[in-house]
Amino acid sequence: MPVSEHPGSNAPSLAHSFSSLRALLAAHSTRRQSRVYALSCLALGMLVAALWVYGGLVRDVTDFTRTLPHPQVQSSTVGQSKPSVITVTVTATPSPTPALDAWRHSSHSAAAIDNTGIPRKIWQIMLPKRVLQNQTWISDPAKLKDIPSWLALNPDYEYNLIGQDRGDRFVRQYFGDNPRILSTWEKMPNVGQKSDFLRYLILSVEGGVYSDTDTVALKPIDFWVPPHLKDRVRLVVGLEFDRRDGPMWADILHEVQFCQWTIAAAPGHPVFKKMISRILTSLDDLSALHQVPLESLKPTSKEVMNSTGPAAWTDVVFEQLQEYDPSLLEPKNLSYMNAPRLIGDIYVLTIDGFGMGQKHSGSTNDGTIPPAALVKHNFNGSWRGNKRGRDESSASEP
Numbered sequence: 001m002p003v004s005e006h007p008g009s010n011a012p013s014l015a016h017s018f019s020s021l022r023a024l025l026a027a028h029s030t031r032r033q034s035r036v037y038a039l040s041c042l043a044l045g046m047l048v049a050a051l052w053v054y055g056g057l058v059r060d061v062t063d064f065t066r067t068l069p070h071p072q073v074q075s076s077t078v079g080q081s082k083p084s085v086i087t088v089t090v091t092a093t094p095s096p097t098p099a100l101d102a103w104r105h106s107s108h109s110a111a112a113i114d115n116t117g118i119p120r121k122i123w124q125i126m127l128p129k130r131v132l133q134n135q136t137w138i139s140d141p142a143k144l145k146d147i148p149s150w151l152a153l154n155p156d157y158e159y160n161l162i163g164q165d166r167g168d169r170f171v172r173q174y175f176g177d178n179p180r181i182l183s184t185w186e187k188m189p190n191v192g193q194k195s196d197f198l199r200y201l202i203l204s205v206e207g208g209v210y211s212d213t214d215t216v217a218l219k220p221i222d223f224w225v226p227p228h229l230k231d232r233v234r235l236v237v238g239l240e241f242d243r244r245d246g247p248m249w250a251d252i253l254h255e256v257q258f259c260q261w262t263i264a265a266a267p268g269h270p271v272f273k274k275m276i277s278r279i280l281t282s283l284d285d286l287s288a289l290h291q292v293p294l295e296s297l298k299p300t301s302k303e304v305m306n307s308t309g310p311a312a313w314t315d316v317v318f319e320q321l322q323e324y325d326p327s328l329l330e331p332k333n334l335s336y337m338n339a340p341r342l343i344g345d346i347y348v349l350t351i352d353g354f355g356m357g358q359k360h361s362g363s364t365n366d367g368t369i370p371p372a373a374l375v376k377h378n379f380n381g382s383w384r385g386n387k388r389g390r391d392e393s394s395a396s397e398p
């Protein structure tokens with residue numbers, strides 16, 4: 001029986017075209033035996049090709065998943081989407097002259113503002129731990145290994161890694177007419193403080209999500225705020241410390257402290273103006289206290305935390321919360337939160353939101369990723385510079 005007469009009408013289209021091909025071959029063949037031989041070779045060849053393509057796909061997907069920094073993320077809600085091609089532009093210190101305007105232009109046009117008022121932009125800062133290699137500042141790739149988690153979960157966000165040059169240009173561009181801010185930025189000797197200062201300046205102008213380079217994204221940013229609250233939220237803050245019934249820590253000034261390793265904000269949120277002003281005041285106070293100019297200041301860990309870091313941030317955020325809800329008397333009022341709270345336009349997350357995996361504060365620390373977790377902070381901390389490492393380690397180990 002000629003192959004073209006096979007009743008294959010209900011077979012898939014691939015099989016159908018395969019039989020058409022075979023029919024074509026059959027028409028050109030005169031002898032039955034050579035037809036059978038040719039068809040066998042063809043079938044074998046297609047089988048080998050199919051296996052090769054399939055094997056390649058499997059290998060690619062395996063490679064992709066292996067490159068994700070934290071495979072357990074995949075089993076959480078975010079891991080269900082299929083890996084797809086992600087195109088990323090990491091802007092690392094563009095060339096000095098025309099880049100400033102180009103960058104400003106692109107950063108204002110590229111990111112759509114979604115209905116949270118929080119623009120689709122991610123900011124990370126990499127100031128220290130660089131080596132000068134043939135006149136070019138570069139970073140250690142190992143320090144950036146958590147960045148793919150941000151890119152993979154937020155492929156439609158504009159991603160910005162800010163190095164020293166771009167940080168300098170940003171401050172000159174937007175705060176060049178403010179001599180106090182400009183000179184404070186230029187004279188600050190401590191890189192941890194500089195990184196702190198820069199994140200507030202950037203969020204105040206641009207908005208978006210700032211996160212330290214040693215954080216791992218666990219949920220797409222679009223899911224951080226529930227849909228019914230999106231049009232009301234203009235700042236998202238998380239806790240790093242909730243004393244609860246535990247002891248007070250020597251280095252932590254508040255019974256409940258907000259973290260500033262991750263912040264999501266709409267541009268121009270009033271909390272940043274307050275924070276910038278707090279930083280200028282605190283640094284003046286420290287200069288006066290130690291009787292040295294700012295550029296010679298060698299702040300202790302506690303002084304860093306209380307001038308640019310989480311203690312200062314907590315004072316300022318709490319002041320803002322009190323404006324919205326005067327019944328809040330002290331940060332302790334936010335202790336034992338078991339669900340996020342919207343206070344004014346500030347969405348306050350529970351400890352697990354940005355602070356899961358810590359051995360205190362009611363943080364989930366059993367190796368699982370709790371449903372409330374949005375970000376994991378690895379507390380690698382060393383990038384914060386000489387005077388900053390201690391608070392990180394003490395915050396992870398009371």
Ligand SMILES: *[C@@H]1O[C@H](CO)[C@@H](O)[C@H](O)[C@H]1NC(C)=O
Pocket residue numbers: 133134
């Ligand atoms: C740095 O420059 C030197 C000489 O100018 C050259 O031999 C060397 O290969 C350069 N190193 C890198 C990493 O480009």
Ligand SMILES: *[C@@H]1O[C@H](CO)[C@@H](O)[C@H](O)[C@H]1NC(C)=O
Pocket residue numbers: 253281282285306307
């Ligand atoms: C923290 O800084 C504020 C503002 O500079 C200051 O009033 C306060 O006394 C400081 N707290 C500590 C414990 O140093």
Ligand SMILES: *[C@@H]1O[C@H](CO)[C@@H](O)[C@H](O)[C@H]1NC(C)=O
Pocket residue numbers: 327328329330332333
């Ligand atoms: C805040 O805490 C104080 C006591 O520490 C309490 O008197 C006050 O009612 C609390 N306010 C709220 C809003 O929970």
Ligand SMILES: *[C@@H]1O[C@H](CO)[C@@H](O)[C@H](O)[C@H]1NC(C)=O
Pocket residue numbers: 142143378379380
């Ligand atoms: C950062 O901390 C995490 C978790 O504590 C650890 O697994 C990782 O190896 C650290 N990475 C670096 C570069 O120190």
